[in-house]
Amino acid sequence: MRAVIVEQPGVVRVDDVPEPDPGPKDVVVRVGACGICGTDIHIIDGEFPPTQYPIVPGHEFGGTVVAVGEQVVEVEPGDRVGVDPTLNCGECYFCQRGRGNLCERWNGIGVGSHPGGFAECVAVPERSVYPIPASMDFRTAALIEPVSCVVHGFHVLNPQVGETYLIYGAGPMGLQNAQLARFNGASVVAILDINPSRQEIARSFGFEVVGASLDDVRHVAPRGFDNVIEATGRTKVAELAIDAVIRRGKLLLFGVCPPGEKAGYDAFKIYNEEISIFGSMAVLNSYGPAIDVIAAGAVDTEKMVTHTLPLDRFHDAVELFRQGAGLKIQIDPSA
Ligand SMILES: [Zn+2]
Ligand SMILES: [Zn+2]
Structure with a gap:
């Protein structure tokens, strides 16, 4: 079968590899669609420390089960599923306390040491697969993972119905945050992006x-916004975003800023205005809820996916991503 292989940072090829064999508790998924995200680019560029090379990347995908190991109980060949890429150990301090996204041996399908979804087929643990509704196509299934990161962010932020939101960044993650805010009973959702085409x-x-x-947007919330979500991954934006927060409001650092950079805050302001700053990392008990909110229409998946390319054009897809073209770029390995 065909698969994308990142041999080492900077060395990427699409090649023939052996079909995966399921272990006793694994299922083999024929990938129907797999989305490209910033983490894939960091893996290609050697900027994602958990990655062990060589790796087949791809962690935003869904498809059809084509084989199951002998101890698999919940799914069978023919089932249509989405895959939660999180592989937490289950045994460490944080896993035992229900914080698997902060696992001390954190691993992920397509991002750590386990092969991912930029391939015709991939074997994954049974506990990682979630059945999807019959009405949900695979392009949509490949959006569950990014939406599940947004759902986790909302679980951390815990916003209330009727509150105001400001989202920094109108890329795929910013727009998914904005749509979840609207779905979640926001009274106002304002969005900032310096790129005029993204504003459009x-x-x-x-x-x-x-x-x-x-x-440009202060007039809709003159005292500031209840919930400010940073979804650009730029440290300078994470710093400036504090100016948008209302007294007693919250700032969520959702975007992935480069490690080691520092944001400076007026500590007195944080104290005096009772501002809270939160971080939200990946997925935690949010993959199932993400399926449900997508099925309920929270996200316009038609508009979200702007490019679909076959596996053999993976390099072109990466180039499109680097140019910031459209919104979500996906690979369809069956094309
Ligand atoms: Zn991702
Ligand atoms: Zn753990």
Whole structure:
């Protein structure tokens, strides 16, 4: 079968590899669609420390079960599934306390040492697969993982119905955060992006309060926003975003900023205005809820997926991603 292999940082090829054999508790999934995300680019560039090379990347995918190991009980060949890429150990201090996303031996399908979804087929543990509704296509199934990161962010942030939101960044993650906010009973959802074409995309999702800087949107929440979500992954933005938070409001650092960079805050302001700053890392008990909110129409999946390329054009897909083209770029290994 064909698969993308990142041999070492900077060395990527699409090649023939052996079909995977399921272990006793594994299922083999024929991949129907797999999305590209910033983490894949970091893996290709050697900037994601947990990755062990060589690796087949790809952690945002769904497909059809084609084989199961002898101890598999819940799924059978023919089932359509999404795959939660998280592989936490279950035994460490954090896993035992229900914080598997912070596992001390954290691993992930397509990101750590386990082969991922940029392949025709992949073997994954049975506990990682979730049945999807018959009405859900695989392009949509490949959005469950990024949406499940957003759902985890909302679990951390714990916003209330009727509150105001400001989202920094109108890329795929920013727009998914914005759509979840709307779905979650927001009174106002404002979006900032310095890129005019991304602003236009945000408007096409029905968001009317869109701008390039805080001054463009301040009029909809003159005292500040209840929930400010940083989804650009830029440390400078994470720093400036504090200026948008209302007294007693919350700032969620959702974007992945480069490690080691520092954001400076006025400590008195945090104290005096009772501001809370949260972090949200990957997926925790949020993959199932993500399936449910997508099935309920929280996310416009038609608009989210702008490019679908066959496996053999993986390099072109990466190039499109690096150029910031469209929104979600997916690979369809069956094409
Ligand atoms: Zn991702
Ligand atoms: Zn663990």
